[in-house]
Amino acid sequence: MIRVxxxxxxxxxxxxxxxxxxxARAFRQTLAVDDVISLGIGDVTQPLCxxxxxxxxxxxxxxxxxxxxxxxxxxxxxxxxxxAIAEGDYASRGVxxxxxxxxxxxxxxxxxxxxxxxxxxxxxxxxxPVYPVYVDSNAMAGRxxxxxxxxxxxxxxxxxxxxxxxxxQLPSEKVDVVYLCFPNNPMGTVMTxxxxxxxxxxxxEKNVLILYDSAYEAFITNxxxxxxxxxxxxxxxxxxxxxxxxxxxxxxxxxxxxxVIPDELTVDAGGRTVRLNELWKRRQCTKFNGASYISQRxxxxxxxxxxxxxxxxxxxxxLSNAAxxxxxxxxxxxxxxxxxxxxxxxxxxxxxxxxxxxFDILLRQAHLICTPGAGFGPxxxxxxxxTAFGRRESYVEAAxxxxxxxx
Amino acid sequence: MIRVxxxxxxxxxxxxxxxxxxxARAFRQTLAVDDVISLGIGDVTQPLCxxxxxxxxxxxxxxxxxxxxxxxxxxxxxxxxxxAIAEGDYASRGVxxxxxxxxxxxxxxxxxxxxxxxxxxxxxxxxxPVYPVYVDSNAMAGRxxxxxxxxxxxxxxxxxxxxxxxxxQLPSEKVDVVYLCFPNNPMGTVMTxxxxxxxxxxxxEKNVLILYDSAYEAFITNxxxxxxxxxxxxxxxxxxxxxxxxxxxxxxxxxxxxxVIPDELTVDAGGRTVRLNELWKRRQCTKFNGASYISQRxxxxxxxxxxxxxxxxxxxxxLSNAAxxxxxxxxxxxxxxxxxxxxxxxxxxxxxxxxxxxFDILLRQAHLICTPGAGFGPxxxxxxxxTAFGRRESYVEAAxxxxxxxx
Numbered sequence: 001m002i003r004v005x006x007x008x009x010x011x012x013x014x015x016x017x018x019x020x021x022x023x024a025r026a027f028r029q030t031l032a033v034d035d036v037i038s039l040g041i042g043d044v045t046q047p048l049c050x051x052x053x054x055x056x057x058x059x060x061x062x063x064x065x066x067x068x069x070x071x072x073x074x075x076x077x078x079x080x081x082x083x084a085i086a087e088g089d090y091a092s093r094g095v096x097x098x099x100x101x102x103x104x105x106x107x108x109x110x111x112x113x114x115x116x117x118x119x120x121x122x123x124x125x126x127x128x129p130v131y132p133v134y135v136d137s138n139a140m141a142g143r144x145x146x147x148x149x150x151x152x153x154x155x156x157x158x159x160x161x162x163x164x165x166x167x168x169q170l171p172s173e174k175v176d177v178v179y180l181c182f183p184n185n186p187m188g189t190v191m192t193x194x195x196x197x198x199x200x201x202x203x204x205e206k207n208v209l210i211l212y213d214s215a216y217e218a219f220i221t222n223x224x225x226x227x228x229x230x231x232x233x234x235x236x237x238x239x240x241x242x243x244x245x246x247x248x249x250x251x252x253x254x255x256x257x258x259x260v261i262p263d264e265l266t267v268d269a270g271g272r273t274v275r276l277n278e279l280w281k282r283r284q285c286t287k288f289n290g291a292s293y294i295s296q297r298x299x300x301x302x303x304x305x306x307x308x309x310x311x312x313x314x315x316x317x318x319l320s321n322a323a324x325x326x327x328x329x330x331x332x333x334x335x336x337x338x339x340x341x342x343x344x345x346x347x348x349x350x351x352x353x354x355x356x357x358x359f360d361i362l363l364r365q366a367h368l369i370c371t372p373g374a375g376f377g378p379x380x381x382x383x384x385x386x387t388a389f390g391r392r393e394s395y396v397e398a399a400x401x402x403x404x405x406x407x
Numbered sequence: 408m409i410r411v412x413x414x415x416x417x418x419x420x421x422x423x424x425x426x427x428x429x430x431a432r433a434f435r436q437t438l439a440v441d442d443v444i445s446l447g448i449g450d451v452t453q454p455l456c457x458x459x460x461x462x463x464x465x466x467x468x469x470x471x472x473x474x475x476x477x478x479x480x481x482x483x484x485x486x487x488x489x490x491a492i493a494e495g496d497y498a499s500r501g502v503x504x505x506x507x508x509x510x511x512x513x514x515x516x517x518x519x520x521x522x523x524x525x526x527x528x529x530x531x532x533x534x535x536p537v538y539p540v541y542v543d544s545n546a547m548a549g550r551x552x553x554x555x556x557x558x559x560x561x562x563x564x565x566x567x568x569x570x571x572x573x574x575x576q577l578p579s580e581k582v583d584v585v586y587l588c589f590p591n592n593p594m595g596t597v598m599t600x601x602x603x604x605x606x607x608x609x610x611x612e613k614n615v616l617i618l619y620d621s622a623y624e625a626f627i628t629n630x631x632x633x634x635x636x637x638x639x640x641x642x643x644x645x646x647x648x649x650x651x652x653x654x655x656x657x658x659x660x661x662x663x664x665x666x667v668i669p670d671e672l673t674v675d676a677g678g679r680t681v682r683l684n685e686l687w688k689r690r691q692c693t694k695f696n697g698a699s700y701i702s703q704r705x706x707x708x709x710x711x712x713x714x715x716x717x718x719x720x721x722x723x724x725x726l727s728n729a730a731x732x733x734x735x736x737x738x739x740x741x742x743x744x745x746x747x748x749x750x751x752x753x754x755x756x757x758x759x760x761x762x763x764x765x766f767d768i769l770l771r772q773a774h775l776i777c778t779p780g781a782g783f784g785p786x787x788x789x790x791x792x793x794t795a796f797g798r799r800e801s802y803v804e805a806a807x808x809x810x811x812x813x814x
Binding site for chain 1: 408409410411412413415416418420422429448450451452453455457460463464466467468470471472476477478479480513514516517520521524525526527528529531539540543544547583584614615616657659660661662674676677679681683686689690691692694695696697698699700701702784800
């Protein structure tokens with residue numbers, strides 16, 4: 001028998017959100033409570049916009065007739081969507097990205113997870129706290145060393161704390177690749193153009209690959225915050241950008257996203273200059289068969305005038321949830337960060353309480369579920385994450401219960 | 408900068424179907440010909456069945472309303488589909504597979520490509536000719552050695568030729584994993600229950616993992632041919648099975664398939680017994696976010712009485728295309744194999760002509776595109792593949808042109 005990939009055996013057993021679900025389930029069953037409000041997992045609740053719905057109905061109809069049937073699409077996505085992206089997400093902001101540099105997929109989790117396929121040995125840096133996929137996918141590829149209970153020995157962690165405004169400092173040790181996610185999950189914080197420019201200049205100088213996760217770009221309201229890393233001069237030489245329709249347009253169940261790998265992004269491989277987008281194209285052509293035609297038609301509809309207006313309105317709804325909850329937390333004397341350019345609030349626990357303890361208090365007293373910050377990494381200790389993706393009535397009720405909390 | 412995965416640099420530059428498309432394009436443009444019929448690429452042409460269409464419209468409607476909206480689904484697929492599979496594809500044939508052993512995905516290409524993620528070092532065997540994904544995904548993982556022009560030094564090839572009825576012999580050297588695809592792509596041939604039982608018994612004895620690609624199962628008409636490898640005693644201890652709705656129900660553009668990894672399939676990892684489905688679950692939870700809800704609803708509709716009847720009718724249509732073309736080829740004196748339990752015909756070239764030469768003759772004289780067998784591996788030389796997935800009128804016209812062929 002073939003051996004298994006031993007790196008999988010080093011992974012810690014359980015997954016953060018599975019832990020939370022298990023605790024919530026036990027609580028519900030033990031106390032027969034049925035009014036638990038989950039503001040923990042970052043899943044959307046508002047329906048798809050009418051433009052996407054209409055486009056997807058049309059797509060299903062096309063597939064129902066022989067004369068308009070579509071079989072296999074291009075692995076990299078249909079031209080109609082790649083062109084809409086190049087125009088709608090880049091040219092409209094003064095960034096020149098060609099449709100050939102865009103790879104449509106079934107979502108940013110697949111892309112951020114699979115990107116390690118095309119990479120070789122090297123030191124990886126992540127922010128701390130961090131979205132677990134970046135770390136776990138590197139651990140699976142044997143690029144993380146050993147797990148020591150809270151950290152991986154081979155990963156460089158960049159602490160994001162209140163002291164540094166939750167924005168990472170440049171690594172002091174040599175690294176080869178760094179994951180940046182802005183607007184940030186879980187912290188809800190952003191980098192301004194100036195702050196991001198420092199990272200790009202450093203990456204160009206030190207020859208570092210930036211994997212830039214921009215899944216929450218649609219929530220940016222501050223004009224000083226870039227929507228794409230390619231707004232920064234030089235970024236095309238050092239950065240891959242990941243985008244998703246999950247949070248932009250409620251596509252968490254529809255599955256569509258994309259990665260941008262500019263032509264200028266090359267690596268020297270033993271004297272041979274290799275374009276990373278060639279390797280990714282080869283990877284996708286071999287191990288992926290394109291996103292669903294129906295999902296791609298839905299995604300393209302988001303770029304119409306109607307689609308833009310409708311998705312914007314839903315995003316404003318979520319941002320107003322964030323503002324509502326932030327106000328309520330503030331009135332309790334709790335410090336909440338983020339939530340103005342991102343769908344997440346990063347909330348400091350009272351009196352430095354451990355985040356799982358605060359999770360338990362919120363669950364037991366207020367029947368509210370949040371995400372303990374420690375689950376995202378050691379520097380997340382002392383914080384919990386709330387999402388803004390619920391329905392308004394949940395936040396109204398959550399605020400009412402929070403007011404009665406005894407800490 | 409991180410290094411690239413050097414294994415990618417060993418891959419031969421071009422992909423079989425890209426080569427074919429380029430030759431066909433050049434031919435069309437040079438001669439201004441617009442009546443080329445492609446019977447090369449294995450893509451379907453018939454529309455989705457009404458049951459799937461109705462279910463997908465309903466799913467889109469559900470996503471359009473707040474009260475029935477679905478966000479993230481389980482990474483392994485919705486219970487409604489996993490249960491339909493367990494009942495419709497397994498229990499109905501007397502095979503006990505639990506929904507927990509089923510992992511719904513966006514298609515069999517993703518699954519057969521990604522499965523190498525959870526495997527460690529070991530010797531891989533494939534049939535020759537073979538679907539390129541099995542080989543390329545192992546080459547990308549560094550498990551194929553070096554490419555020597557036609558073969559990889561680290562892969563064991565099992566020749567399938569006319570002499571052995573296009574069914575591979577058991578490997579004479581020690582291997583750790585073997586890919587089997589039956590009904591076979593590209594050869595259109597099958598294994599009977601008795602033939603497959605020899606492989607399973609051998610795998611149990613030698614501790615070999617069988618990766619069983621059953622994407623064309625729906626085309627089986629011969630009752631002696633198993634639809635699932637789990638119909639064979641002992642297979643649950645040694646085999647992973649891959650299934651797809653692409654050819655069963657025309658889902659090449661919709662994207663849905665699944666893999667089965669039985670609980671009994673375990674590997675000893677340094678004294679620790681590891682269930683492969685645990686590792687795959689971890690892989691999918693980390694790097695995949697579930698297949699589209701709409702696609703899963705469409706797939707579930709295939710298991711209704713109406714869905715079964717409709718998909719069966721389309722499959723009969725394709726099989727009758729195969730029979731029609733096989734008869735026409737026979738009348739020309741060409742020997743065609745397969746096509747009775749599979750949507751592919753494996754056609755011997757006249758007088759041992761190289762397959763790319765015969766491809767050129769068919770293109771130039773008859774404006775027909777086939778797939779040269781040599782593209783699937785050295786033992787494919789001397790054969791070409793025709794698919795049955797076209798429209799009937801294409802086969803009528805193809806037969807007419809074939810009769811005028813001067814070889």
